[in-house]
Amino acid sequence: MLHQVRLALPILIPLFTAVFCLLGWRSLRLQRAAGVAGSFLLLAAGLELLRSVSQDGIQVLHIAGWPARYGIVLVADLFSAMMVVLAGVLGAAISVYSVGDLNARHEIFGYHPLSHVMLMGVCGAFLTGDIFNLYVWFEVTLIASFVLLALGGTRGQIEGALKYVTLNLAASSLFLTAAGLLYSAAGTLNLAALAEALRGPDTPAGLATVLSMLLLVAFGTKAALFPLFFWLPASYHTPPVPVSALFAGLLTKVGVYALIRVFTLLFVTETAFTHNLLLVLAGLTMVTGVLGAVTQNEIRRILAFHSVSQVGYMIMGLGLLTPLALAGSVFFMVHHSIVKSNLFLVGGIAQRLGGSFELKRLGGLYSAYPALAMLFLVPALSLAGLPPFGGFFAKLVLIKAGLEAENFWIVGVSLMVSIVTLLSMTKIWAEAFWKPRPEGRAPGRGGVSSRLWIPAALLAVMTVVMGGASQGFFDLSLRAAEQLTDPSSYVRAVQGSEP
Amino acid sequence: MNSVLLATAARLFKPLLLLVSVFVLLRGHDEPGGGFVGGLLGASAYALDAVTRNTGSARRKLPLAPHVLLGAGLLMAAASGLPALLQGEPFLTAQRYEAALPFALQITLSTVLLFDAGVYVVVMGAALLIMFTLGEEQI
Numbered sequence: 001m002l003h004q005v006r007l008a009l010p011i012l013i014p015l016f017t018a019v020f021c022l023l024g025w026r027s028l029r030l031q032r033a034a035g036v037a038g039s040f041l042l043l044a045a046g047l048e049l050l051r052s053v054s055q056d057g058i059q060v061l062h063i064a065g066w067p068a069r070y071g072i073v074l075v076a077d078l079f080s081a082m083m084v085v086l087a088g089v090l091g092a093a094i095s096v097y098s099v100g101d102l103n104a105r106h107e108i109f110g111y112h113p114l115s116h117v118m119l120m121g122v123c124g125a126f127l128t129g130d131i132f133n134l135y136v137w138f139e140v141t142l143i144a145s146f147v148l149l150a151l152g153g154t155r156g157q158i159e160g161a162l163k164y165v166t167l168n169l170a171a172s173s174l175f176l177t178a179a180g181l182l183y184s185a186a187g188t189l190n191l192a193a194l195a196e197a198l199r200g201p202d203t204p205a206g207l208a209t210v211l212s213m214l215l216l217v218a219f220g221t222k223a224a225l226f227p228l229f230f231w232l233p234a235s236y237h238t239p240p241v242p243v244s245a246l247f248a249g250l251l252t253k254v255g256v257y258a259l260i261r262v263f264t265l266l267f268v269t270e271t272a273f274t275h276n277l278l279l280v281l282a283g284l285t286m287v288t289g290v291l292g293a294v295t296q297n298e299i300r301r302i303l304a305f306h307s308v309s310q311v312g313y314m315i316m317g318l319g320l321l322t323p324l325a326l327a328g329s330v331f332f333m334v335h336h337s338i339v340k341s342n343l344f345l346v347g348g349i350a351q352r353l354g355g356s357f358e359l360k361r362l363g364g365l366y367s368a369y370p371a372l373a374m375l376f377l378v379p380a381l382s383l384a385g386l387p388p389f390g391g392f393f394a395k396l397v398l399i400k401a402g403l404e405a406e407n408f409w410i411v412g413v414s415l416m417v418s419i420v421t422l423l424s425m426t427k428i429w430a431e432a433f434w435k436p437r438p439e440g441r442a443p444g445r446g447g448v449s450s451r452l453w454i455p456a457a458l459l460a461v462m463t464v465v466m467g468g469a470s471q472g473f474f475d476l477s478l479r480a481a482e483q484l485t486d487p488s489s490y491v492r493a494v495q496g497s498e499p
Numbered sequence: 500m501n502s503v504l505l506a507t508a509a510r511l512f513k514p515l516l517l518l519v520s521v522f523v524l525l526r527g528h529d530e531p532g533g534g535f536v537g538g539l540l541g542a543s544a545y546a547l548d549a550v551t552r553n554t555g556s557a558r559r560k561l562p563l564a565p566h567v568l569l570g571a572g573l574l575m576a577a578a579s580g581l582p583a584l585l586q587g588e589p590f591l592t593a594q595r596y597e598a599a600l601p602f603a604l605q606i607t608l609s610t611v612l613l614f615d616a617g618v619y620v621v622v623m624g625a626a627l628l629i630m631f632t633l634g635e636e637q638i
Binding site: 004005008012015016018019020021022023025061062063064065499 | 564566567569570571573574577580583584587588589590591592593
């Protein structure tokens with residue numbers, strides 16, 4: 001019975017959670033309980049999925065028993081399963097944090113159901129085996145995140161949300177166009193069937209490359225890839241902290257996931273053009289993102305620009321397209337989600353204790369709250385790629401892969417960007433934690449509930465564990481990358497399970 | 500809107516619209532129609548009330564709040580996939596049940612109908628939620 005629904009559970013659990021939140025619309029207590037319980041159940045379902053995929057190979061579910069040509073297919077390889085677990089981890093941490101952080105004004109307008117609808121969209125995008133359904137899940141995620149972004153309705157939020165939704169809708173329409181053209185070229189939208197059709201003699205290679213570029217623009221916008229990243233720094237600093245943390249951890253990952261999926265499964269015929277272009281874009285994304293971050297003086301803005309910069313590393317592994325490089329990308333994605341969400345959560349605590357997100361108004365946090373300083377230091381150093389944390393090993397794998405592929409310029413760029421990242425983390429450290437509290441600034445609200453501390457601390461512990469047990473994480477990422485570089489295993493899994 | 504004609508017509512039309520909406524829902528099982536159209540027709544019954552009197556009156560007459568309708572409809576649609584699991588079939592596989600009614604009548608019930616009824620309720624809830632919110636907007 002479980003194997004008929006296991007793949008659908010990461011979609012169904014957030015759906016049922018959102019339903020219970022809607023049914024209990026009048027009771028915030030019930031919504032909070034449902035929200036927290038739902039995200040922990042999602043984490044459990046993700047872990048169970050990862051266990052079964054790791055044990056039995058790629059899993060396929062033909063919804064309602066329809067064959068792939070007509071029906072909806074869910075497919076989970078190791079990469080998908082890892083991403084679902086990641087969604088569960090972040091969902092669980094942030095749902096606990098949001099109970100302690102959000103004010104009732106946000107919760108009453110549906111934070112809890114919306115955040116679960118967004119998780120449903122994200123998990124659906126990770127699990128679907130059909131490019132049109134990928135589009136549908138993108139839209140589910142987009143609409144839910146749009147409302148989450150605007151929740152509260154301050155001027156800055158509406159402005160950020162409008163930029164976000166306009167650019168993303170434009171990207172979606174390109175995506176839809178590309179899907180339509182793919183259907184007319186190959187006669188199917190199932191990813192496995194497309195992979196075969198695009199390699200076959202009936203499809204001109206040029207056509208596939210043109211379509212891949214359309215998808216690159218569409219997914220690149222959603223992943224905040226250069227040059228279409230500007231919606232991200234314009235919007236990430238406006239909503240309440242839990243929403244920012246959720247977005248920073250998961251939203252761009254959906255775009256990166258889609259890029260990795262199509263550029264390993266579908267468009268691998270003209271790699272000299274497509275994947276070198278990806279590498280160039282990766283380098284430019286790293287540099288522009290980090291330079292943007294250096295100019296900022298507000299914690300959340302700095303973190304938002306770093307999100308852009310880090311997307312470059314994930315795409316760098318895809319551009320190199322070796323198993324080692326893709327393992328680096330997968331490892332980096334997992335690491336970055338956890339670390340970046342963690343930094344937003346810590347930033348939120350710093351704002352409560354210090355009274356502001358602006359660096360020049362903060363100060364003296366180290367002497368007043370040494371625990372908070374440690375909590376910031378772990379993810380910050382990991383983000384910059386210092387040992388012994390997870391970020392160091394993720395970057396090490398990517399750089400090793402770059403050296404093996406003899407792509408020295410991208411290795412050089414990525415190392416330079418790491419140093420600048422460290423510089424900008426040092427800036428937050430020096431300004432908010434080290435320097436004395438500015439004259440005339442009253443301390444913040446003081447006491448912070450343990451609901452804020454515990455999720456932030458647990459994510460920091462995970463960063464340390466990712467460094468300590470890096471061999472285990474690396475092995476898993478490498479196995480995921482080997483599945484990605486061997487598209488035939490994906491195709492076989494889908495076709496072999498036809499009902 | 501203060502029109503005696505419209506108010507009188509609305510009183511007559513409301514039960515008629517609700518009846519037709521359910522008919523369209525059930526007809527959608529084998530012929531054109533279905534939950535989406537039915538839900539919109541059902542919502543229009545209450546919309547008529549909101550137009551002739553005010554949204555408050557329409558809200559009071561609605562047996563469940565629009566948010567709850569949304570949740571209930573989603574619950575019905577999602578739950579319609581679960582009976583398949585008891586048969587060991589993939590999620591959402593359609594199940595049919597023959598039921599005997601008095602006077603030797605036979606009726607076939609299926610999980611597809613439950614799904615469509617869920618769509619009906621979701622569409623009705625969403626349409627009314629949008630309309631009520633816009634109608635109560637302070638300008």
